[in-house]
Amino acid sequence: xxxxxxxxNPNIIFIVLLPFLFYTGIKILVHYNTHSICxxxxxxxxxCPGCGMTRAFSELFQLNFQKAFELNPRIIIVAPLLIxxxxxxxxxxxxxxxxxx
Numbered sequence: 001x002x003x004x005x006x007x008x009n010p011n012i013i014f015i016v017l018l019p020f021l022f023y024t025g026i027k028i029l030v031h032y033n034t035h036s037i038c039x040x041x042x043x044x045x046x047x048c049p050g051c052g053m054t055r056a057f058s059e060l061f062q063l064n065f066q067k068a069f070e071l072n073p074r075i076i077i078v079a080p081l082l083i084x085x086x087x088x089x090x091x092x093x094x095x096x097x098x099x100x101x
Contacts, residue, residue: 009097015090022082023061030058053078 029037040048052072059068060079068075 009093012090012093012097015086015093018086026054026057026061029054049074 036042036051037054038048038051040046041051050072053075056068056071056075057079059065059071060075
């Protein structure tokens with residue numbers, strides 16, 4: 001296992017940093033953006049199924065689960081799915097690194 005940590009894999013570092021980048025991006029969008037970023041809403045004027053998801057994630061990061069659900073109920077599916085995908089990709093990269101070492 002010592003060989004695993006000998007050389008730092010940039011892919012793994014990037015994957016580990018993804019949640020922090022996601023959090024920062026969400027916070028910047030919610031704090032500095034006063035207009036919708038939804039292309040569908042900008043073109044049609046109607047809400048899409050994903051509208052409110054950015055603000056819902058912002059509330060979720062503050063552990064305001066009820067407010068997050070009110071902004072977009074799909075957050076209960078999307079958030080765990082993103083966590084699952086992130087963990088699966090991280091495990092895959094670690095296995096690839098371990099196999100190649």
